[in-house]
Amino acid sequence: MAKTSKNKPRSSTQAAVPGTAKQQPNWPILALAIAGMLLFGYLTYSAWQGQSVAGCTVGSACDVVLNSRWSKLLGMPISFWGFLTYALLAAIAWNKTTPSQWKMAWTVAIIGLLYSLYLTGVSLIVLDSACPYCLTSLGLMTAIFAVLLMRRPAKMPGFSWGPWFGKTAGAAVLIIIVLHLHYSGYIGKTAGPEDPWVRGLVEHLAKTDAKFYGASWCPHCTEQKELFGPSSARIPYIECSPGGPRAPQAQACNEAGIKSYPTWIINGQRYSGIQSLDSLAQYSNFKSAGAKK
Secondary structure, X not given: OOOOXXXXXXXXXXXXXXXXXXXXXXHHHHHHHHHHHHHHHHHHHHHHHOOOOOOOOOOOHHHHHXXXXXXXXXXXXXXXXXXXXXXXXXXXXXXXXXXXXXXXXHHHHHHHHHHHHHHHHHHHHHOOOOOHHHHHHHHHHHHHHHHHHHOOXXXXXXXXXXXXXXXXXXXXXXXXXXXXXXXXXXXXXXXXXXXXXXXXXXXXXXXXOOEEEEOOOOHHHHHHHHOOHHHHHHOOEEEOOOOOOOOOOOHHHHHOOOOOXXXXXXOOEEEEOOOOHHHHHHHOOOOOOOOOO
């Protein structure tokens, strides 16, 4: 007699294979990241096209911030790097929420948040200006960080808040310090050994009573200084805006009739805009062995 087997109906709770359950994207972070991409995409496009940004009239707080020396990093608009940051967060949020994905998003967000705080501090304290676009980005990054804080995956074996926060925050602070040194001229084009020809030119300009009038927040003034490389500290420079872009111009600059930055006065002649080193050598009658190209 054939043995009959009783097949028990398979429970629906037994059908799921561990790890195959479909997980949804992190919708709150994805939405916030897309908003950041749209914001910085617009700012980057405007910067590349040389177009003015909506609501930023010439001389406004927004215009001062978006055209300051902090508005670029490695030759690219800072908005371009912001766009990439939000794009990375969007890509992470689109995938299922796993411990590794959460850690990656947290690391990107904490770096972005601290950098946004740094730039906001610079705009308010150094530039004495508040940019609505920058403040909007700070709000978006703060919201993303808050969502990550509240929606940590339940199962993270061996996870401890103290060491994790200390490690990621420490790395973010280190990155901000390096960037600050870059903006301050300690890292980059103005660091390293001096070129003898350039040093000779700067010393000649100082001896002939040439003057370079500029402002700390002026991006073209920064570009002018960078042409001198490590010798930039020797430039006969006069700061025309020690109190920020909204403060009265320095008396020395008023007496010299300075209307725009940068402006050079050499041998009684006025030269506005960025000047090449060869032009400055010609204006000041600097003669030395070799030529700087």
